Amino acid sequence: xxxxxxxxxxxxxxxxxxxxxxxxxxxxxxxxxxxxxxxxxxxxxxxxxxxxxxxxxxxxxxxxxxxxxxxxxxxxxxxxxxxxxxxxxxxxxxxxxxxxxxxxxxxxxxxxxxxxxxxxxxxxxxxxxxxxxxxxxxxxxxxxxxxxxxxxxxxxxxxxxxxxxxxxxxxxxxxxxxxxxxxxxxxxxxxxxxxxxxxxxxxxxxxxxxxxxxxxxxxxxxxxxxxxxxxxx
Numbered sequence: 001x002x003x004x005x006x007x008x009x010x011x012x013x014x015x016x017x018x019x020x021x022x023x024x025x026x027x028x029x030x031x032x033x034x035x036x037x038x039x040x041x042x043x044x045x046x047x048x049x050x051x052x053x054x055x056x057x058x059x060x061x062x063x064x065x066x067x068x069x070x071x072x073x074x075x076x077x078x079x080x081x082x083x084x085x086x087x088x089x090x091x092x093x094x095x096x097x098x099x100x101x102x103x104x105x106x107x108x109x110x111x112x113x114x115x116x117x118x119x120x121x122x123x124x125x126x127x128x129x130x131x132x133x134x135x136x137x138x139x140x141x142x143x144x145x146x147x148x149x150x151x152x153x154x155x156x157x158x159x160x161x162x163x164x165x166x167x168x169x170x171x172x173x174x175x176x177x178x179x180x181x182x183x184x185x186x187x188x189x190x191x192x193x194x195x196x197x198x199x200x201x202x203x204x205x206x207x208x209x210x211x212x213x214x215x216x217x218x219x220x221x222x223x224x225x226x227x228x229x230x231x232x233x
Contacts, residue, residue, distance in 0.1 A: 008149040012142070013159045015170065018108060019101050019138070025171035025231035026050065026094075026164075027216040030223035032175050036215075040182045043172045044189060047165050050213060055164060056197060058088060058211040059139045060157050064203040066143025067153055073121045079128055082140040084206055091220045095135075102141035103129055109145045118148050158198035165190050171231060 011017060028046065031037045037046055062085045069077035089095040106126050113119050122144050129136035139160070146156040169183040178186070 027220040030219040062139040066140040070144040070147035086135045098138045099135040102136040102138040105141045
């Protein structure tokens with residue numbers, strides 16, 4: 001398959017790609033319901049805080065570890081990283097959603113790349129998921145995908161941060177917090193931060209993972225028990 005990795009970057013970050021990640025609010029719905037997020041600036045601050053205290057030290061690190069493990073066909077490291085990330089997702093809905101989205105991505109790319117020799121590590125990992133040996137979380141499966149399609153780590157990290165930001169903005173629009181034009185303005189304001197992070201972020205050991213989003217976690221717990229909600233998380 002000789003298609004440029006840039007095409008796959010666009011494909012994977014598109015809301016049309018069936019990962020299920022664009023049906024999430026990542027706690028935004030509950031925060032908005034309880035009047036904690038009300039303005040464009042609130043949405044921007046929420047995204048920046050989640051990037052700083054969740055995605056950079058945890059999600060992106062797992063993604064980079066999975067990319068490297070997939071490249072080296074190290075199935076044991078993939079499983080270890082997958083279980084570690086799953087255990088760090090404190091909210092049940094967030095854990096289940098990450099595993100569901102990861103499995104969807106893996107199934108999709110195995111079919112997309114059926115002619116690629118590198119596809120074997122994806123198939124091995126899918127067997128581990130099917131036998132309940134590992135959950136198959138989103139950043140791990142995305143890392144396998146990025147490795148399979150020859151996406152550089154810097155570009156993959158940028159894609160991950162952009163997709164997260166876009167999904168939060170889409171949720172904010174659907175919740176009536178902001179308008180479409182405001183959403184594009186927020187993305188523009190985030191562009192320098194996302195580019196700088198993706199350029200400078202380096203893979204660290206699995207034991208160095210951390211996250212610190214207690215307020216978001218609390219409101220996601222509240223969201224789990226809401227009888228009426230638009231988003232899964």
